[in-house]
Amino acid sequence: MGKTAVKIGANVFQFFTRNPRGGAAKAIDPEDVKAFRLFAEEEGLCTLLAHAPYTINPCGADERVLNFARECFADDLDRMEYTPGNYYNFHPGSHVKQGVEKGIELIVETLDGAMFDGMKTTVLLETMAGKGTEIGGKFEEIAEIISRAKYNDKLGVCLDTCHVYDAGYDIVNDLDGVLEEFDRVIGLERLKAIHLNDSKNPFGSHKDRHEVIGGGSLGLKTFENVINHEKLRDLPFYLETPNELEGYAKEIALLKSRYRD
Numbered sequence: 001m002g003k004t005a006v007k008i009g010a011n012v013f014q015f016f017t018r019n020p021r022g023g024a025a026k027a028i029d030p031e032d033v034k035a036f037r038l039f040a041e042e043e044g045l046c047t048l049l050a051h052a053p054y055t056i057n058p059c060g061a062d063e064r065v066l067n068f069a070r071e072c073f074a075d076d077l078d079r080m081e082y083t084p085g086n087y088y089n090f091h092p093g094s095h096v097k098q099g100v101e102k103g104i105e106l107i108v109e110t111l112d113g114a115m116f117d118g119m120k121t122t123v124l125l126e127t128m129a130g131k132g133t134e135i136g137g138k139f140e141e142i143a144e145i146i147s148r149a150k151y152n153d154k155l156g157v158c159l160d161t162c163h164v165y166d167a168g169y170d171i172v173n174d175l176d177g178v179l180e181e182f183d184r185v186i187g188l189e190r191l192k193a194i195h196l197n198d199s200k201n202p203f204g205s206h207k208d209r210h211e212v213i214g215g216g217s218l219g220l221k222t223f224e225n226v227i228n229h230e231k232l233r234d235l236p237f238y239l240e241t242p243n244e245l246e247g248y249a250k251e252i253a254l255l256k257s258r259y260r261d
């Protein structure tokens with residue numbers, strides 16, 4: 001993964017800890033980890049962002065679903081200790097018919113059960129589009145989870161540009177206003193990473209369909225504003241656009257060309 005990232009001009013990357021649809025993770029080879037860490041240092045690769053599988057629901061209604069999420073979560077956080085100091089990003093989940101309050105309670109329980117004293121990873125809650133009964137489409141929900149969690153000091157937020165726009169935060173016309181709201185509700189010091197995705201759908205649509213950079217309703221200008229914003233420009237940016245490697249290489253080059261030194 002490190003070699004591929006360098007090849008396409010990246011200096012950060014996001015990866016799945018296991019099959020994104022869930023299931024068992026490959027055993028970790030400590031030699032491979034050692035080689036990676038050396039390579040990352042030589043090549044100047046920065047913060048890694050591990051993404052939890054899409055299919056886990058940390059606030060699932062069904063006990064089996066919930067237990068699976070909690071096992072995955074705990075196992076992932078243990079594995080992350082092989083590469084200390086990085087980020088683990090997850091979708092807060094869908095409360096199904098339990099209601100937001102119950103959902104938040106379950107998410108906090110999931111976090112408290114999987115996180116541990118002395119852990120070196122920061123766990124990031126991803127801002128969501130608010131599709132269906134998804135939690136995390138409102139900054140208030142994220143703030144509530146963080147404030148109730150036991151390992152509060154090891155929690156942060158990953159802002160997904162497609163998701164927030166879908167959720168009704170107008171980063172196209174009022175990026176400053178959205179960041180002010182984020183700061184007021186969550187606190188900008190919690191913002192650790194950005195997912196850069198354009199959106200196939202219009203503002204506030206709650207659909208969560210990613211588009212290539214500049215090809216959707218956000219437009220290239222919005223990404224220029226995001227990557228150069230004084231409060232965001234030093235954060236790591238990750239692409240989750242519908243692309244293959246070659247497409248990612250082009251998007252990275254495009255974004256770099258718009259980044260003002």
Ligand code: FE
Pocket residue numbers: 051091126
């Ligand atoms: Fe995600």
Ligand code: FE
Pocket residue numbers: 126160195240
């Ligand atoms: Fe995302």
Ligand code: ZN
Pocket residue numbers: 160162163208209210
């Ligand atoms: Zn998404």
